[in-house]
Amino acid sequence: MKNVRVWFKKIGTARYISHLDLNRCMLRAIHKAKLPLWYTQGYNPHAFITFALPLSLGIGGERESMDIRLDDDGITREELIGKLNAALPDDIPVFDVTEPVMKPGQIAYASYLMKLETQGHPPEETAAAIRELFSRETVVVPKHTKNGMIDLDLRPYLDRTEVVARDDGVEISAMLPAGSTMNVNPSLLCDAMKKYLLLDLFSDIRRINLYDADFKIFE
Amino acid sequence: MVNKKIEKLLANVQKPGRYVGGELNCVRKHADEVDVRFAFCFPDIYEVGMSHLGLKILYSQLNTVPYVWCERVFAPWVDMEEEMRKNGLPLYALESGDSIRDFDIIGFTLQYELSYTNILNMLDLAGIPLKAEDRHSLSQLVVAGGPCACNPEPLADFFDLFFIGEGEEVDLEVVALYREYKKQDRSKEEFLKAASQIQGVYVPSLYHISYHEDHTVKAIVPKEGAPLPVKKRIMMDVDKSYFPDKFVVPYIEIVHDRTVAEVLRGCIRGCRFCQAGFLYRPFREKSVDVIDRQCHDLCDSTGYDEISLSSLSTSDHSRLNELIDRLHTWTEKENTGISLPSLRVDNFSPELMSKIKSVRRSGLTFAPEAGTQRLRDVINKNVTEEELMKTVNTAFKGGWTTIKLYFMIGLPTETLDDVAGIAELGQKVVDAFYANPDKPKGKGVKVTVSASSFVPKPFTPFQWEPQDTMETLRKKQRHLVASVKTRKVEPNWHEADTSFLEAVFARGDRRLCGVLLEAHRSGCKMDGWQNFFSFPKWMEIFERCGIDPAFYANRRRSFDEVLPWDHIDYGIKKSFLIDECKKAYANVTTPNCREQCSSCGASCFKGGICYEKRQGLV
Ligand code: SF4
Ligand code: SF4
Numbered sequence: 001m002k003n004v005r006v007w008f009k010k011i012g013t014a015r016y017i018s019h020l021d022l023n024r025c026m027l028r029a030i031h032k033a034k035l036p037l038w039y040t041q042g043y044n045p046h047a048f049i050t051f052a053l054p055l056s057l058g059i060g061g062e063r064e065s066m067d068i069r070l071d072d073d074g075i076t077r078e079e080l081i082g083k084l085n086a087a088l089p090d091d092i093p094v095f096d097v098t099e100p101v102m103k104p105g106q107i108a109y110a111s112y113l114m115k116l117e118t119q120g121h122p123p124e125e126t127a128a129a130i131r132e133l134f135s136r137e138t139v140v141v142p143k144h145t146k147n148g149m150i151d152l153d154l155r156p157y158l159d160r161t162e163v164v165a166r167d168d169g170v171e172i173s174a175m176l177p178a179g180s181t182m183n184v185n186p187s188l189l190c191d192a193m194k195k196y197l198l199l200d201l202f203s204d205i206r207r208i209n210l211y212d213a214d215f216k217i218f219e
Numbered sequence: 220m221v222n223k224k225i226e227k228l229l230a231n232v233q234k235p236g237r238y239v240g241g242e243l244n245c246v247r248k249h250a251d252e253v254d255v256r257f258a259f260c261f262p263d264i265y266e267v268g269m270s271h272l273g274l275k276i277l278y279s280q281l282n283t284v285p286y287v288w289c290e291r292v293f294a295p296w297v298d299m300e301e302e303m304r305k306n307g308l309p310l311y312a313l314e315s316g317d318s319i320r321d322f323d324i325i326g327f328t329l330q331y332e333l334s335y336t337n338i339l340n341m342l343d344l345a346g347i348p349l350k351a352e353d354r355h356s357l358s359q360l361v362v363a364g365g366p367c368a369c370n371p372e373p374l375a376d377f378f379d380l381f382f383i384g385e386g387e388e389v390d391l392e393v394v395a396l397y398r399e400y401k402k403q404d405r406s407k408e409e410f411l412k413a414a415s416q417i418q419g420v421y422v423p424s425l426y427h428i429s430y431h432e433d434h435t436v437k438a439i440v441p442k443e444g445a446p447l448p449v450k451k452r453i454m455m456d457v458d459k460s461y462f463p464d465k466f467v468v469p470y471i472e473i474v475h476d477r478t479v480a481e482v483l484r485g486c487i488r489g490c491r492f493c494q495a496g497f498l499y500r501p502f503r504e505k506s507v508d509v510i511d512r513q514c515h516d517l518c519d520s521t522g523y524d525e526i527s528l529s530s531l532s533t534s535d536h537s538r539l540n541e542l543i544d545r546l547h548t549w550t551e552k553e554n555t556g557i558s559l560p561s562l563r564v565d566n567f568s569p570e571l572m573s574k575i576k577s578v579r580r581s582g583l584t585f586a587p588e589a590g591t592q593r594l595r596d597v598i599n600k601n602v603t604e605e606e607l608m609k610t611v612n613t614a615f616k617g618g619w620t621t622i623k624l625y626f627m628i629g630l631p632t633e634t635l636d637d638v639a640g641i642a643e644l645g646q647k648v649v650d651a652f653y654a655n656p657d658k659p660k661g662k663g664v665k666v667t668v669s670a671s672s673f674v675p676k677p678f679t680p681f682q683w684e685p686q687d688t689m690e691t692l693r694k695k696q697r698h699l700v701a702s703v704k705t706r707k708v709e710p711n712w713h714e715a716d717t718s719f720l721e722a723v724f725a726r727g728d729r730r731l732c733g734v735l736l737e738a739h740r741s742g743c744k745m746d747g748w749q750n751f752f753s754f755p756k757w758m759e760i761f762e763r764c765g766i767d768p769a770f771y772a773n774r775r776r777s778f779d780e781v782l783p784w785d786h787i788d789y790g791i792k793k794s795f796l797i798d799e800c801k802k803a804y805a806n807v808t809t810p811n812c813r814e815q816c817s818s819c820g821a822s823c824f825k826g827g828i829c830y831e832k833r834q835g836l837v
Binding site for chain 1: 519
């Protein structure tokens with residue numbers, strides 16, 4: 001019996017499937033790849049499979065992970081990668097399998113890359129406006145929570161944000177709280193731009209990496 | 220595939236996974252390397268369309284041809300449609316994201332009448348002229364197939380050609396002809412004339428229909444050498460007919476999310492209300508070896524852990540037990556379950572039950588269709604109460620406690636006593652549960668009696684019958700509810716008004732094309748979805764078009780009336796259907812094809828059950 005951490009990307013069309021659908025998709029892929037998945041004993045056996053931190057719908061992921069428990073330790077890393085890739089859609093490629101080092105519960109931050117389309121506006125001007133916004137004293141946006149809508153001040157989370165003008169738009173890299181205790185969805189940054197700057201820009205958001213509380217990369 | 224234009228809309232819609240493609244096993248080709256681009260359109264949403272076996276077969280098959288790229292197109296849900304219209308994004312195909320306006324062939328599958336308005340809406344959303352006469356070039360050829368193509372007349376103005384019967388061969392022949400004519404730069408008229416000579420192709424513009432003053436059809440006259448009648452195509456060797464070894468596996472959950480194996484085509488039983496039972500004659504079985512191999516290939520390529528053995532009447536397969544044993548040799552090892560979607564009351568054996576026990580424990584469904592033996596004889600549903608009781612007792616013994624019974628109301632000759640019989644039959648099943656010493660301990664029983672409204676369909680012995688008026692249907696529904704005496708029996712019914720509309724279009728003629736066009740202009744769509752269907756709106760439309768829908772739904776036709784679909788030939792002789800209709804009124808049943816051949820006409824296809832030896836012939 002061994003636990004493995006499967007690393008994959010969620011890109012292209014796969015960005016538009018929910019966490020539930022991803023879960024089913026992975027189970028089918030494991031079944032198709034005929035991996036010796038370990039099942040719990042008892043009346044209603046189920047597989048052991050968990051995802052580090054589900055992505056919200058529409059956001060891509062460059063380094064997503066899923067932990068599974070296998071019944072057999074003879075299978076190699078290369079075999080696992082090959083078999084899973086043969087069983088998954090193109091937009092969910094597996095690129096590594098490792099032994100889990102950290103626990104998913106340790107995740108505290110996530111880094112994102114956001115590409116904003118400026119549509120005719122000079123990117124440099126837009127970037128400057130966004131930089132100015134992010135340096136204001138308060139940047140308050142409404143946020144859905146379990147207990148309804150609250151007003152969230154983004155200001156404390158914007159220190160590790162970089163706004164760069166590119167040829168075709170603006171690129172923002174952000175490091176935001178992520179995990180079970182505090183979670184800031186990068187789309188809130190877009191909400192802020194809409195609210196304060198009246199900029200409704202199409203943004204392509206990718207999650208690049210996950211970190212623990214000391215900003216060590218999740219492994 | 221998604222492009223920026225599509226992506227921009229996805230943030231504002233529910234279930235964006237419906238609109239992106241990219242699923243496991245979907246087929247991508249290079250547009251500039253193929254000669255024919257084919258848009259396979261299902262006039263309903265993704266989840267419904269992707270559950271459909273015919274789509275999976277034809278999609279895979281067309282894509283085996285190197286010069287064809289077949290892509291899928293579904294009706295967007297209203298939120299997405301609104302976004303698309305607002306942002307000027309025309310209807311696109313899922314594989315490429317390209318607008319289907321520029322495709323060579325746009326093919327629709329006709330599964331139910333209530334999807335007709337969705338067809339027009341999809342063409343409109345694609346920017347394709349709705350009427351065939353307004354499309355002048357060879358490309359944008361709009362075609363259709365599927366069971367409703369048996370009476371294509373209400374859609375005749377919109378389609379260039381229809382496929383009659385089973386599509387596997389004729390689709391490919393038409394596509395090949397199209398490619399040739401495209402290369403030679405020939406006109407659409409020339410192409411259609413040539414296509415009409417292929418068996419199974421109906422080109423509506425090549426037939427002139429004249430009407431009597433009372434609006435009944437006077438004559439159907441072919442032009443330009445088009446055939447009369449148009450005979451269906453059929454795959455006689457089902458073992459050799461194409462079946463995909465791969466299915467597209469949706470990301471999002473669909474209605475039937477599993478491997479589907481097709482075990483047979485047609486049905487040996489001639490239930491007199493059942494259109495499919497006649498359209499797909501004769502009964503043809505696949506062999507155990509072939510089904511087993513196809514199931515295994517599909518499970519391997521999809522990762523599904525459930526196989527559904529699909530067909531009109533799976534338990535009529537002569538080697539069903541052998542098949543299930545064969546499947547078990549590998550399914551158990553691979554943690555794959557087997558389910559049977561259609562079970563008949565009379566051969567649900569304890570043996571069969573033990574083999575499929577592992578799956579679908581939740582509920583069992585049976586379709587006695589009518590509440591009394593007399594009426595079951597009328598409709599030729601050869602199921603007795605005794606058989607039903609035997610079956611439910613087997614089921615109770617096996618641990619089932621929820622039984623669903625399907626019935627129809629509004630059947631020819633039906634009285635209120637027959638309707639009450641539905642409730643009584645439900646009650647008898649409840650009583651059987653409590654009388655059964657082996658019933659599951661400590662559990663109650665629940666019997667749902669579900670009553671749909673009968674819709675008379677073309678190519679059945681009831682094609683001349685009037686449908687009950689909505690008032691009568693509602694009276695019968697109320698009578699059913701009043702006849703139920705216990706809470707263990709739960710009556711269930713569908714609104715009569717959608718059945719009425721279904722009845723109008725099922726037996727309609729070309730005069731209904733104008734009604735459909737008007738309905739589309741008035742915003743009718745998704746009529747199969749309760750919250751979109753508006754009966755008053757439809758009535759207004761009929762009124763505006765000067766057409767009385769009752770003429771189609773509630774009128775009794777005489778046997779010598781020319782029916783709008785008389786030029787279409789499914790191999791079933793009209794004289795046979797007339798005899799069956801008369802036998803129905805005399806409460807006389809007809810044996811099934813395995814017991815005895817009743818010379819329906821389908822033996823003209825030279826195979827299947829018509830040519831099998833019958834055991835114990837009396
Ligand atoms: S058993 Fe009767 S209702 Fe069922 S498919 Fe056959 S003919 Fe139709
Ligand atoms: S010809 Fe005879 S055996 Fe063949 S389908 Fe008709 S009734 Fe059945």
